[in-house]
Amino acid sequence: MTFEEFNATLKQQQPPAGTAPLLQALWFDAKGQWDKAHDIAQDIHTDEGSWVHAYLHRREGDLGNAGYWYRLAHKPACQKGLSDEWKDIVTDLLQH
Numbered sequence: 001m002t003f004e005e006f007n008a009t010l011k012q013q014q015p016p017a018g019t020a021p022l023l024q025a026l027w028f029d030a031k032g033q034w035d036k037a038h039d040i041a042q043d044i045h046t047d048e049g050s051w052v053h054a055y056l057h058r059r060e061g062d063l064g065n066a067g068y069w070y071r072l073a074h075k076p077a078c079q080k081g082l083s084d085e086w087k088d089i090v091t092d093l094l095q096h
Contacts, residue, residue, distance in 0.1 A: 001016075001094055002094070003087065003090055003091050003094060006023065006027075006090055006094060007090075009027065010027065010030050010031060015027040015028070020093065021040050021044060022040070022041065022044060022048055022049060022052050022093055023090065023093050023094070024040055025037040025038075025040035025041045025052050025056070026052060026086060026089060026090055026093070028040070029055075029056060029059065029086070030086065034056065034059065034060065037052075037056055038053075038056050041053045041056055047072075047073050047074055047075075048073070048092075048093060048096075050069045050070075050072035050073035051069070051070070051073035051075055051089060052089060053069040053072075053073075054066045054067075054068075054069030054070040054072075054073055054075065054077075054078075055078070055082075055085055055086065055089060057069060058077075058078065058082065058085070059082055063077075
């Protein structure tokens, strides 16, 4: 699936069947369901899970907590806009 195809699924009521959990988290975030996105991301203990978790706390405005998760993800704290970071993460996850 390409980024454009994933982004187009945001018109649907649910993420597509078979969508990986971290992509589901980002899908729910884009739909304004931060709590649901966070519930998914906080249970995935990988670098990618920590990156999504960091992004979600950054979106929430909790930069200290976001910094902690960026460090666990081995990523520098993002300086881009939130929508740009969302696209970067989705694109990266789709490539795996």
